[in-house]
Amino acid sequence: MIPNGCLIFEDDSFLDSTVAKMNALRKSGQFCDVRLQVCGHELMAHRAVLACCSPYLFEIFNSDMEPHGVAHVKFEDLNPEAVEVLLNYAYTAQLKAEKELVRDVYSAARRLKMERVKQICGDYLLSKMDCQCAIPYRNFASRMGDGRLVSKIDGYIQEHLLEISEQDDFLKxxxxxxxxxxxxxxxxxxxxxxxxxxxxxxxxxxxxxxxxxxxxxxxxxxxxxxxxxxxxxxxxxxxxxxxxxxxxxxxxxxxxxxxxxxxxQASTSSSGSLSxxxxxxxxxxxxxxxxxxxxxxxxxxxxxxxxxxxxxxxxxxxxxxHSSPSSTPSLPKSMSFEGQLEEREERLRAPLHYARSGLGTAELDGRLVAAGGYNREECLRTVESYDPKTDRWTFIAPMRTPRARFQMAVLMGQLYVMGGSNGHSDELSCGETYNPHEDEWTPVPELRTNRCNAGVCSLKNKLFVVGGSDPCGQKGLKNCDAFDPVTKIWTSCAPLNIRRHQAAACELSGMMYIIGGAESWNCLNSVERYNPENDTWTLIAPMNVARRGAGVAVYQGRLFVAGGFDGSHALRCVEAYDPTRNEWKMLGSMTSARSNCGMAVLDGAVYAVGGFDGNDFLSSIETYEPQDDNWSPCMEACS
Incomplete structure (x- = not known):
C-alpha cells in the first residue's frame, strides 16, 4: 500500500536471512572486530552485535580508547563451548545447549550480564530437578548468588529431603x-x-x-x-x-x-548474649x-x-x-490436669490408618473416602472410609493400581480416579471407578495423555480431567478432556489459558473451576472458570496466595481452598471465593500446614485430610467451624 504517497513494504524474511548471514560471517571471521580469548580458544565476533546482547561487553567496548581497532577480551574462567552457545544466541536468538553444558552457559551468561539467558538456564535446571541432582544444583545456585534459583531448589528439597538424604552427594x-x-x-x-x-x-x-x-x-x-x-x-x-x-x-x-x-567471656559479660x-x-x-x-x-x-x-x-x-543446671523450676504434674488432657485426646477425631499425601478424597453416601496417596515408603492402593457418626475409619476395596498425586470425583454415584503416579513411572494414563454396591474397582478407558497432578471434576454428567504434568517432567499442561460414562468415550475440550499442574479442580453452580497450581515451578494464584455451554475458559479474580497442591471444596455456595505449597513452605492458610462478588477472602487458618491434602464436605462440615506439613506425612483430619472461623482436630463436643 502507498498511503499519502509513501511506499511501505515489510519483508518478513529479511531479518531471518540477515542474522543467518551475519552468523556465517562470524564463523568465517569476516568483518569481525572482536576477539574473545576463552581459556586458550579464540572466538571471533562483531562488536555491535555483542554490545546489543551483553551489558558487560557494552561497558568494555564503550570504554575502549580505540573503537575502530580490533577489541581483545580475555576470559580465563569460562567454558569456550558455553561462550560459543551464547554467541550463537546473540546472532540467531536460538539458545541450544546440551544438558551437561547448561550450568556452564549459565555461568558465562552471568559473567556477561545476559539476564534473560540466566533465567532460561535456571528454569531448565529446575525442570530437570530430581533427588539425585538437588544438592549439586543447590551448591551451584548458591555459588552463582541466584536467590530465585536457590529458593526454588530449597522448596524442592523441603518436599523430598528423605529421598535426597539417600544420595551420594548428600552423604558427602x-x-x-x-x-x-x-x-x-x-x-x-x-x-x-x-x-x-x-x-x-x-x-x-x-x-x-x-x-x-x-x-x-x-x-x-x-x-x-x-x-x-x-x-x-x-x-x-x-x-x-x-x-x-x-x-x-x-x-x-x-x-x-x-x-x-x-x-x-562469662567473667566479662553478665548477660552472655550476642547482639x-x-x-x-x-x-x-x-x-x-x-x-x-x-x-x-x-x-x-x-x-x-x-x-x-x-x-x-x-x-x-x-x-x-537430673534437674536443670540453672535450677529452673518445673511444673509438678497434676492429676486433674492430666485427666483434662486425656479427656481432650479422646475427643480428637480418629486419624487415618495410613499417613497420606497426594491422596484423592470425596464424599460418597454420607461418608468421607480417602484413597491412595503416598508416604515415605510407597504409593498406596488402600482406600479408607470415614463415618462421622461413629468417628471411625474402615477399609473398603483397594484400588487396582497404587497411585498418588491424583484427584477423585463422584459421577453418577460412583468414584472415579484418573492418572497420577504409581511411584515407579512419573505419569499414569489408566483410571478406575468404584461401585459402592459391589465394593469393587473396575478399569475405565485410558487417558489419551499420560498425566500426573491433574485436576479431576464431575460436571454435567461427565468427568473432566484438566491440566497436569507432562510425561517429560514438571511442565504444566493446558489439555482438558471429558469422559462420557455412558459411551465410554473421551473427547477434547477447550484448553486452559495457562499451563497448570497440581491445580485444584471443583464444580460450583454448573461451572468448573481450576485453581492455582504451577506453570512450571512458579506457583500460581490465578483461577480459571469453565463454561460447558460454550466450551470456554475465563480468568477470574486471583487468589490472595499463590499455591499448588491445595485442597478445594464447595461450602455454603463458596469455594474453600486450603493449604498447599507456595514454593517454599507448606501452607496453613485458607481462603474462600464468592462467585456473586468475584472476590477471595482469607479465612481462619488450619491447625496444621498441609500440602497435597484432601478436602471434602461431609454432613455440613468441611474436612481437611492428610497431606504433608513440611516435615511429616499426616494421618490427622480437621474440620472448619464457621461460627468461630477456625479449624479444629477435635469432635464438635470438644469445642
Missing part, C-alpha cells in the same frame, strides 16, 4: 551431630523454631568461644534445652556421661569441661535452615547452610537425667 556433606537434653516435661519445639535456635547457638559458639565450625563437627555437641525455651552449651552440665544415637551406632562421650574462652549487630559483622556468610525430617520420636535430620557451607545436622533429643 559436612555433618554436625547434636544431642539435646530436655528439661523435665518439655518437648522439642517445631522444626523451624528448633533449628533457628541451633543456628543461633552455633553463631554464638563461633563468636564467644572462637570455636571453628570444622572442629565442632569432629565430635558430638551436647546442648541443654531449658524450661525458658533456650539452648545452652551442654558443658554447663557437670560430669555426666551422655549417650548419643545416630544412624550407625550409639556413642558414649564424656562431657567436655567448660572452655577457657567461654569462662573468660545481632555483632553476629552480622563477624559472620559474613549465610546461615540458613532449609529443611528437616523427624526420622523417629526423638531424632531429626536437617539440611542447613552453616557459615556459607551446605551441611547436615543430626539431632537427637532425650530427657534430662
Amino acid at each position: 556433606l559436612p555433618r554436625l551431630k547434636l544431642e539435646v537434653i530436655l528439661e523435665d516435661n518439655l518437648n522439642l519445639p517445631s522444626n523451624g523454631k528448633l533449628y533457628s535456635k541451633v543456628i543461633y547457638w552455633l553463631q554464638r559458639c563461633l563468636w564467644e568461644n572462637g570455636e571453628p565450625l570444622e572442629r565442632m563437627m569432629e565430635e558430638v555437641q551436647t546442648l541443654y534445652y531449658s524450661a525458658d525455651h533456650k539452648l545452652h552449651d551442654g558443658s554447663q552440665l557437670e560430669g555426666q556421661t551422655e549417650v548419643f544415637g545416630n544412624d550407625d551406632h550409639i556413642q558414649f562421650l564424656q562431657k567436655k569441661p567448660l572452655r577457657e574462652n567461654f569462662q573468660k 545481632p549487630g555483632s553476629v552480622t559483622q563477624l559472620c559474613k556468610h549465610e546461615w540458613k535452615y532449609i529443611a528437616s525430617e523427624k526420622t523417629n520420636n526423638s531424632t531429626y535430620l536437617c539440611l542447613a547452610v552453616l557459615n556459607g557451607v551446605l551441611s547436615v545436622i543430626f539431632l537427637h533429643g532425650r530427657g534430662s537425667p
Whole structure:
C-alpha cells in the first residue's frame, strides 16, 4: 500500500536471512572486530552485535580508547563451548545447549550480564530437578548468588529431603551431630523454631568461644534445652556421661569441661548474649535452615547452610537425667490436669490408618473416602472410609493400581480416579471407578495423555480431567478432556489459558473451576472458570496466595481452598471465593500446614485430610467451624 504517497513494504524474511548471514560471517571471521580469548580458544565476533546482547561487553567496548581497532577480551574462567552457545544466541536468538553444558552457559551468561539467558538456564535446571541432582544444583545456585534459583531448589528439597538424604552427594556433606537434653516435661519445639535456635547457638559458639565450625563437627555437641525455651552449651552440665544415637551406632562421650574462652567471656559479660549487630559483622556468610525430617520420636535430620557451607545436622533429643543446671523450676504434674488432657485426646477425631499425601478424597453416601496417596515408603492402593457418626475409619476395596498425586470425583454415584503416579513411572494414563454396591474397582478407558497432578471434576454428567504434568517432567499442561460414562468415550475440550499442574479442580453452580497450581515451578494464584455451554475458559479474580497442591471444596455456595505449597513452605492458610462478588477472602487458618491434602464436605462440615506439613506425612483430619472461623482436630463436643 502507498498511503499519502509513501511506499511501505515489510519483508518478513529479511531479518531471518540477515542474522543467518551475519552468523556465517562470524564463523568465517569476516568483518569481525572482536576477539574473545576463552581459556586458550579464540572466538571471533562483531562488536555491535555483542554490545546489543551483553551489558558487560557494552561497558568494555564503550570504554575502549580505540573503537575502530580490533577489541581483545580475555576470559580465563569460562567454558569456550558455553561462550560459543551464547554467541550463537546473540546472532540467531536460538539458545541450544546440551544438558551437561547448561550450568556452564549459565555461568558465562552471568559473567556477561545476559539476564534473560540466566533465567532460561535456571528454569531448565529446575525442570530437570530430581533427588539425585538437588544438592549439586543447590551448591551451584548458591555459588552463582541466584536467590530465585536457590529458593526454588530449597522448596524442592523441603518436599523430598528423605529421598535426597539417600544420595551420594548428600552423604558427602559436612555433618554436625547434636544431642539435646530436655528439661523435665518439655518437648522439642517445631522444626523451624528448633533449628533457628541451633543456628543461633552455633553463631554464638563461633563468636564467644572462637570455636571453628570444622572442629565442632569432629565430635558430638551436647546442648541443654531449658524450661525458658533456650539452648545452652551442654558443658554447663557437670560430669555426666551422655549417650548419643545416630544412624550407625550409639556413642558414649564424656562431657567436655567448660572452655577457657567461654569462662573468660562469662567473667566479662553478665548477660552472655550476642547482639545481632555483632553476629552480622563477624559472620559474613549465610546461615540458613532449609529443611528437616523427624526420622523417629526423638531424632531429626536437617539440611542447613552453616557459615556459607551446605551441611547436615543430626539431632537427637532425650530427657534430662537430673534437674536443670540453672535450677529452673518445673511444673509438678497434676492429676486433674492430666485427666483434662486425656479427656481432650479422646475427643480428637480418629486419624487415618495410613499417613497420606497426594491422596484423592470425596464424599460418597454420607461418608468421607480417602484413597491412595503416598508416604515415605510407597504409593498406596488402600482406600479408607470415614463415618462421622461413629468417628471411625474402615477399609473398603483397594484400588487396582497404587497411585498418588491424583484427584477423585463422584459421577453418577460412583468414584472415579484418573492418572497420577504409581511411584515407579512419573505419569499414569489408566483410571478406575468404584461401585459402592459391589465394593469393587473396575478399569475405565485410558487417558489419551499420560498425566500426573491433574485436576479431576464431575460436571454435567461427565468427568473432566484438566491440566497436569507432562510425561517429560514438571511442565504444566493446558489439555482438558471429558469422559462420557455412558459411551465410554473421551473427547477434547477447550484448553486452559495457562499451563497448570497440581491445580485444584471443583464444580460450583454448573461451572468448573481450576485453581492455582504451577506453570512450571512458579506457583500460581490465578483461577480459571469453565463454561460447558460454550466450551470456554475465563480468568477470574486471583487468589490472595499463590499455591499448588491445595485442597478445594464447595461450602455454603463458596469455594474453600486450603493449604498447599507456595514454593517454599507448606501452607496453613485458607481462603474462600464468592462467585456473586468475584472476590477471595482469607479465612481462619488450619491447625496444621498441609500440602497435597484432601478436602471434602461431609454432613455440613468441611474436612481437611492428610497431606504433608513440611516435615511429616499426616494421618490427622480437621474440620472448619464457621461460627468461630477456625479449624479444629477435635469432635464438635470438644469445642
